[in-house]
Each structure stands twice: as structure tokens, then as C-alpha cells.
Ligand SMILES: [Fe+2]
């Protein structure tokens with residue numbers, strides 16, 4: 410039975426069945442689920458949405474003894490709803506470190522699947538659509554469960570893993586951006602599939618060309634620019650590949666001002682998923698190590714992309730920033746206290762106040778004074794004064810997984 414209660418009265422063990430708000434405005438991917446982790450509960454309480462619905466048949470009710478009737482869809486009296494029922498014996502929800510470990514495992518599985526897809530394409534074998542759909546489902550599931558942790562782990566890659574993990578990361582970013590744009594789950598998965606397949610045409614380019622450490626010659630660049638058409642041609646051989654996925658493959662390098670390739674399409678001529686892919690693709694490329702450049706700080710990448718007039722769909726780019734934050738997870742920031750902060754989580758209510766792992770470091774890159782600082786909960790504790798800039802380059806060799814975890818580094 411559905412019952413409307415105050416959001417502040419939600420407790421673990423209740424079956425959450427939706428907020429009294431548009432889906433886009435609330436912090437959860439799913440509209441209905443059993444509340445079993447502290448982080449979900451905290452997110453709900455911090456949502457600022459006054460009322461929500463619970464299903465009392467699938468989870469805990471507010472205190473039955475004090476509930477003078479079935480309540481139905483009616484708002485219970487304040488004292489009834491504020492009684493905290495005894496908690497059931499539930500398994501603990503995933504904490505950030507568990508999420509990271511899950512994301513690392515997913516990264517490995519997805520990398521293998523992508524590697525297989527590329528080598529099969531190279532050998533002229535048909536695409537294994539079933540495997541692609543399964544991988545995309547898994548990535549989408551992880552993104553919806555824990556967008557920050559999943560996206561930050563999937564962004565990490567060694568230069569030689571780029572071709573494969575880039576497809577995985579773009580898939581995940583597409584799902585996350587789709588969610589911010591208010592697409593339904595099915596459409597988010599479609600966008601994810603488009604992202605996963607977008608660069609399959611690179612399977613037909615040589616390893617040397619794709620991994621050349623220096624600047625490409627004009628001739629080499631025109632070879633690389635053929636990958637959207639090569640991919641489209643390959644995907645068109647299989648009638649099971651949906652049109653939208655072929656379109657993302659063909660048009661992810663188009664620009665809003667008509668200066669992209671291969672068809673020099675302009676704004677409205679570019680499909681929704683292809684416009685999404687253009688943003689996710691560039692962001693992942695900028696924030697990855699490549700043979701010819703170091704990865705950029707995620708916050709630097711966001712800031713630079715914001716200044717590229719005519720490249721991206723402006724409204725969609727703003728949704729992308731809303732998805733990742735002004736200081737995306739993995740960014741380095743400088744604090745007023747002189748300490749350095751590594752962004753480990755966003756606060757959806759204020760993108761300028763993320764949760765940081767704060768530390769000092771010496772010339773030997775040994776960290777000290779490490780603590781977790783939530784700039785939203787304790788704004789007086791410190792303030793971000795700048796993006797990491799050159800500090801990112803110095804610190805990016807540190808064990809990012811260690812920085813992302815909430816544990817204190819050894
Ligand atoms: Fe591409």
C-alpha cells in the first residue's frame with residue numbers, strides 16, 4: 410500500500426516509491442526500491458523535497474502501533490510519521506570503497522568484451538550484439554547505482570588501454586548524461602549502446618596510427634577521420650544493430666557550427682544521441698593519458714570545453730556539467746588553508762561544494778594531514794580557491810584508487 414510521508418521520516422528498510430517531484434529533480438535513478446544504504450538515505454534527506462511515497466507492503470511502515478488507520482494515500486499526522494521503526498536485519502549498503510572495487514571489476518570485464526569486439530571487427534567477423542547489449546546493461550546498472558564512483562573508475566586508463574576503455578567510459582558517460590537530460594531508462598541504455606559502439610571504426614586503423622606519440626601528418630589525420638564511416642559501414646552489415654547506434658558512430662565528430670566531420674552537419678541536423686556523444690567523447694579523450702599527451706584534470710577539461718564556441722550543444726553541455734559537477738570526481742583543487750583536495754564525491758545541491766579527500770604533501774610526494782572534508786556539511790572548514798592546474802600533473806601519478814577510497818593512505 411502506498412503511503413505519503415515526510416521525506417525526513419524515511420528510514421532504512423522502507424520501500425521508497427517515489428518523491429513528490431519530477432524524476433529529473435531527485436537524486437535517484439530508480440523511482441522504486443528498498444532503502445538499504447546510509448548513502449541512499451542521506452541523499453533522500455538532503456534532496457530538499459518535502460514528501461515522498463513508501464510502499465508499506467514491500468518494506469517497513471511508519472510505526473504501526475501509532476498509526477490509527479490504514480493511512481492509504483493520506484499524509485500521516487506528524488507524530489505518527491516521525492516515529493522511527495526498529496530496523497530490520499538488512500545487509501549493509503555499498504559504501505564508496507565497495508563501489509570502487511565493483512567498478513574496477515566491471516572495468517576489467519567491459520575491457521575484455523570491448524577488446525573482443527575490436528578484434529572480431531578487425532577479422533571481419535560479425536558483431537556480437539548480445540554481448541554488447543549485456544556489457545551496456547552492466548555499465549548502465551553500475552552508473553545508475555553509483556554514478557560518481559563508476560564514472561571516476563572507468564575514466565582511469567593506461568595509454569595502451571585507451572581504445573578499449575574509451576568505449577566503456579563514453580558508454581557510461583552517455584548513460585549518466587541521459588539521466589540528467591530526463592531520458593527514460595530505455596533511452597539511457599540506447600545512448601549507452603551508441604557510446605559503446607561509437608569508435609568501432611578504429612578497429613580498421615593501424616595500431617601505430619592510433620598510438621602515434623607525436624603529431625599526426627595531414628595524411629595520417631585524414632586516415633583517422635575515416636573511422637566514423639568505417640564503423641558505420643561495419644555496423645550496417647548487421648541488421649540487428651539499431652539505426653540510432655549507427656548514427657552515433659557516423660556522427661559523433663560533428664559540431665554544432667557545421668565544422669565537424671564526416672557530413673559537416675549543423676545543430677538541428679545532428680541527432681540527440683550524436684550530440685551527447687560529441688561531449689562525452691571529447692571529455693573522456695581530454696581526461697585520458699594518450700601517447701602524445703598527459704591526461705587533463707577533469708575540472709580543467711570541463712572549463713576548457715565550456716569555452717569552445719560552436720562545438721557542442723550548449724544546453725546539453727550544461728546538463729553534462731550538472732552530471733559531473735564543476736569539479737568532477739578525480740579533480741585536484743587548491744584550498745584556502747594551503748592544503749590540496751582530491752574530489753571524491755559531488756553534492757548535488759551545490760556543485761561548487763564537493764566532498765574532498767584533503768591532504769598536504771612534501772617534495773617526496775608523501776601525503777600527510779589526510780582527512781575527508783564535506784564542503785557542503787562544513788563550509789567553514791575550508792574553501793576551494795583554485796583548480797589543481799599544474800598540481801594535477803605532479804599528483805596524477807599517485808595511486809588514484811587510493812585517493813578515491815575513503816581510507817587513509819598508507
Ligand atoms: Fe571517434
Ligand SMILES: [Fe+2]
Nearest residue numbers: 575607608690
Ligand atoms: Fe571516441
